[in-house]
Amino acid sequence: xxxxxxxxxxxxxxxxxxxxxxxxxxxxxxxxxxxxxxxxxxxxxxxxxxxxxxxxxxxxxxxxxxxxxxxxxxxxxxxxxxxxxxxxxxxxxxxxxxxxxxxxxxxxxxxxxxxxxxxxxxxxxxxxxxxxxxxxxxxxxxxxxxxxxxxxxxxxxxxxxxxxxxxxxxxxxxxxxxxxxxxxxxxxxxxxxxxxxxxxxxxxxxxxxxxxxxxxxxxxxxxxxxxxxxxxxxxxxxxxxxxxxxxxxxxxxxxxxxxxxxxxxxxxxxxxxxxxxxxxxxxxxxxxxxxxxxxxxxxxxxxxxxxxxxxxxxxxxxxxxxxxxxxxxxxxxxxxxxxxxxxxxxxxxxxxxxxxxxxxxxxxxxxxxxxxxxxxxxxxxxxxxxxxxxxxxxxxxxxxxxxxxxxxxxxxxxxxxxxxxxxxxxxxxxxxx
RNA sequence: GACCCCUUCGUUCAGCGGUUAGGACUCCAGGUUUUCAUCCUGGCAACACGGGUUCGAGUCCCGUAGGGGUCGCCA
Numbered sequence: 001x002x003x004x005x006x007x008x009x010x011x012x013x014x015x016x017x018x019x020x021x022x023x024x025x026x027x028x029x030x031x032x033x034x035x036x037x038x039x040x041x042x043x044x045x046x047x048x049x050x051x052x053x054x055x056x057x058x059x060x061x062x063x064x065x066x067x068x069x070x071x072x073x074x075x076x077x078x079x080x081x082x083x084x085x086x087x088x089x090x091x092x093x094x095x096x097x098x099x100x101x102x103x104x105x106x107x108x109x110x111x112x113x114x115x116x117x118x119x120x121x122x123x124x125x126x127x128x129x130x131x132x133x134x135x136x137x138x139x140x141x142x143x144x145x146x147x148x149x150x151x152x153x154x155x156x157x158x159x160x161x162x163x164x165x166x167x168x169x170x171x172x173x174x175x176x177x178x179x180x181x182x183x184x185x186x187x188x189x190x191x192x193x194x195x196x197x198x199x200x201x202x203x204x205x206x207x208x209x210x211x212x213x214x215x216x217x218x219x220x221x222x223x224x225x226x227x228x229x230x231x232x233x234x235x236x237x238x239x240x241x242x243x244x245x246x247x248x249x250x251x252x253x254x255x256x257x258x259x260x261x262x263x264x265x266x267x268x269x270x271x272x273x274x275x276x277x278x279x280x281x282x283x284x285x286x287x288x289x290x291x292x293x294x295x296x297x298x299x300x301x302x303x304x305x306x307x308x309x310x311x312x313x314x315x316x317x318x319x320x321x322x323x324x325x326x327x328x329x330x331x332x333x334x335x336x337x338x339x340x341x342x343x344x345x346x347x348x349x350x351x352x353x354x355x356x357x358x359x360x361x362x363x364x365x366x367x368x369x370x371x372x373x374x375x376x377x378x379x380x381x382x383x384x385x386x387x388x389x390x391x392x393x394x395x396x397x398x399x400x401x402x403x404x405x406x407x408x409x410x411x412x413x414x415x416x417x418x419x420x421x422x423x424x425x426x427x428x429x430x431x432x433x
Numbered sequence: 434g435a436c437c438c439c440u441u442c443g444u445u446c447a448g449c450g451g452u453u454a455g456g457a458c459u460c461c462a463g464g465u466u467u468u469c470a471u472c473c474u475g476g477c478a479a480c481a482c483g484g485g486u487u488c489g490a491g492u493c494c495c496g497u498a499g500g501g502g503u504c505g506c507c508a
Contacts (some may be wrong), residue, residue, distance in 0.1 A: 010508060042508070102506045110506095125438070134436055134504090142506040149508045172437070173503045196439080197501070205501075234457095238446045242456045261439095261446080264501065268444045271458040281471080317470040378467075389467035397468070405469035 003035025004163045007066070008153070010042040011053035014214045015060040017267070018168060018198045018206065021232045025195060026166045027066045028233065028255040036069040038160050043076050044152065060215050063225040065248070073160055075152055082147035085155050085185060086140050094184040095140065102143070109141035111151070111181065118176050123164070123193035123257040130176050138177060150174065154181045157190065166193045166257070169264075193257045196236055197264045218272075222322030227276040235265045245278055277319040288315045292324050296332070299325045303332050309415050313407040330401040331415065334424075342404035343432060346394035353433045355387065356395055356425050363425075369418040375410040399428035 005026040009019050030037035041057070043049035061068070086109050089095040097107040113136065119129040140151040157165060165178075172194050182189045200206050206213040218228055230251070234244060239254035246254075280288065289311040296303050303310070310331045318324055330336035346352065362377050363369070382392050397409055400421055406412065413421050 045508080100506070105506085108506050128437075130436075136504085139506045144506080146506085148506070153508085168502095169438080170502060171508095174508095194438090199501085201444095203500075234446070236446090240447075242447070244446080244457055263439045265446095266444060268458065271445070274458055277471085319470085375467090382467080393467045403469090407469085409467065 002163070003030055003033040004038060004161050005030045005035065005166055006038040006040050006157065006160055006162050007061075007068075008040040008042055008156070008167075009057060010045060011049045011057045012045075013048065013050070013053040013056055015057055015216065016206070017213045017215055017218075017232070020060065020064065020215050020228075021198060021235060022167055022195055023061065023066055024064065024229060024232050025193075025237070025255075025257075025260070026164075028251060029164060029166060029257060030069075031252040032255040035163070037066070038070055038162065039068045039072040040156055040160060041072050041074045042149075042152070043074055044079075044146075046076075049076075056216065063215070063219060064229050065225060070160075073156060075156060078152065078156055078159070079147060081159070082152050082155055083141065083145070086147065086151055089140070089184055092184070099143070100139070102139075105143040108139050108143040110137050111140045111177070111184070112137050113177070114180055114183070118179065120175060120179055120189075120192060122172070122175075123166075123191055124196075124260045125172070125194055125262050128172065128175075135176055135180075140181075150177055150181065154178050154185070154187075158182070158185065158187045162190055164191045164193065164257075166195065169194050169197050193260070195260065196262055198235060199264050199266050201266065201269075203266065220322070222320030222324075223272065223276050224279050224321070227272065227279045230279075231272050231275055235267065236261050245275065245282075273319055280318050280321070281316055283315065285312055285315065288318075291321055292328070295321055295324045296328070299329075301325065301329060301332050303328075307331070309411075313411055313415070317407065327403075327406065330403070336402045338398065338402040339404055342394070342398050342402075346404065347398050347428070347432055351387075351391070352395045353429055355385075355392055356399060356429055358385070359392075359396055360422055360425055363418060363422055366418065369414060369421075371411045371414045374413050378410065396425070399425045 007019075007023040007026050009015070009023075027037045029035075039061070041049075041054060043054065086095065089111065090097070090109060093112075095109050095111045098110055099107045100110075102108070113132070115132050117129065117131045118135070119127055121127050138148075138150060140148050142148060175192050175194075179189050197205055200213070215228065219225070229248075230244075230246060233246075233251055233255075237255070237260045239246065239250070240259060243250065243254075283291070285308075289308055292311045292314065293303060293307075310328055314324060314328055318327070358381065362381055363374075366373055366377060378392065381387075382389055385392070393409055394404065396413075397406060398404065400413065400416060416424075
C-alpha cells in the first residue's frame with residue numbers, strides 16, 4: 001500500500017501555525033514512506049474562500065517547501081458527489097430524513113450511528129474507545145441542501161485515496177463518526193493520527209487574538225521558511241536523539257508518527273529566534289547576499305554592485321532577515337539616523353570631539369585605508385593617548401553609523417572608505433560639537 | 434455537566450523498571466572580541482500529588498488535582 005497523506009485546510013486568508021504543523025507532519029510522513037502528499041482545499045465557505053485566500057495558502061506551502069504531488073482537489077467541485085453519497089446512505093438505510101427545526105427549512109439528512117461501541121487505533125494516541133451511548137446521530141446534509149463537513153471530508157478522503165489522516169487533536173471525537181461513515185459507504189478505513197495542539201505563551205490554545213499564530217507574520221518578521229519548518233517539526237516530535245538543527249533529508253529519514261508526543265506544546269519564540277540565526281549563519285554567502293539585496297530593494301535602497309563585503313560582515317550577526325536593512329542602511333546612504341541615547345551617552349562627553357579631531361588627523365595620514373592599517377592605527381592611538389578603547393571607539397562608530405553597536409569597526413570603516421569616513425566624522429562634529 | 438485526552442528543568446525534546454534524570458533554548462558567571470552579535474567554559478533549574486505493584490518506579494496500575502479537547506443544520 002502506498003501512503004497518501006493530505007493537508008485539508010479551509011482557506012481563510014490566514015494560515016494558522018497549528019494547521020501548518022499538521023501540513024508539515026503530513027508531508028514528512030508521506031516523504032518518509034515514499035508516498036504522496038496531497039492538498040485538498042476545503043473552500044465551501046464561499047465568503048472567506050476568496051482567490052486571494054487560496055493564493056495565501058499556496059504561498060505558505062511554498063514558503064515552507066511543502067511540495068504537493070497531485071493537483072489540489074477543490075471541495076466546491078465535489079458537492080454533487082457528496083449529495084449523491086448521502087442519497088446512497090439514505091437508500092441503504094444508514095441515514096434518514098428529519099426536520100430538527102434548526103434552520104426552519106424542513107428536513108435534513110441525518111446519518112445513523114451504528115449503535116455499537118467503537119474503537120480505533122490512533123497512530124499517536126494509541127487505542128481510543130467510545131461506547132455507543134455516547135455517540136449521537138448527526139446531520140450530513142442541511143435542510144438547505146448543502147453537505148456538512150463530515151460527509152464532505154470523508155468522501156473527499158476516499159476520492160483522493162488518503163491512507164493516513166494526520167490532523168489536529170480537535171478531530172478526535174469526529175473520528176468515530178468518520179469511521180462509521182467509511183464503513184457505511186463500504187470504503188476502507190484509513191489510519192488516523194491526531195496531533196496535539198500548539199498553545200501560546202499563556203498556555204492557552206491560540207486564539208484569533210494571538211497575532212503571531214499566523215505564518216505570514218513569521219515571514220514578515222524575518223524568519224526563514226526552513227527555520228519554521230525545522231522548529232515546528234520539533235514541536236511534538238524528535239528524532240529520538242539530541243539532534244535539533246536537521247536537514248530535510250535527515251528529518252524525512254527519521255520521521256515517525258509513533259514518536260510524536262501526545263501532549264500539547266508551547267512555542268518558544270526565543271528558541272525560534274536562535275534557530276533562525278543558526279540557519280542564517282549556515283547560509284552560503286551568495287545566498288545571504290541575494291536575500292540581503294532583496295530586503296534592501298524592498299526598502300528602496302540600492303546597495304550597488306559592490307556590497308558583498310557588507311553582507312559578509314552582516315551575515316554572522318543577523319538573526320532575522322528583517323534586521324538586515326536597519327543594520328546596513330548607513331553603508332549605502334548618508335541619510336542615516338543618529339541613535340539619541342548613544343549620542344547622549346558616548347558623543348556628548350568630555351573629550352569625545354577632541355578625540356574625533358585626532359582621529360581625523362590620523363586617518364588623513366593613512367596611505368592605505370584598509371582594515372589592517374586602520375586597526376593598527378587605532379590601536380596605536382589608544383595606547384599613546386591612554387584613553388582606552390571604550391572611549392575612543394564609540395564616538396567613531398556613532399559618527400559613521402549613528403549606531404552604538406554594529407559590525408567590527410575597522411572593516412566597517414574600510415568598506416565605507418577614507419573620504420566617506422572623514423566626511424561623516426566632520427559632519428558629526430559640526431552637528432553636535 | 435457528560436465523554437475523551439494530557440501532566441519530566443521557565444520552554445522544548447530525551448529517558449520506555451536499576452541513570453549523579455540527559456540535550457537544546459532562555460537565564461546567570463567567567464573567557465575571547467575595541468562595541469554588539471558570534472564563539473568557548475562553567476552554573477542554576479524538573480519527574481503535579483497520593484496510594485499501590487515490585488528487591489527496586491520518572492518509567493506499570495488506581496485515584497486526586499490541574500490543563501486541554503468534544504458535545505452545531507461550523508469546519
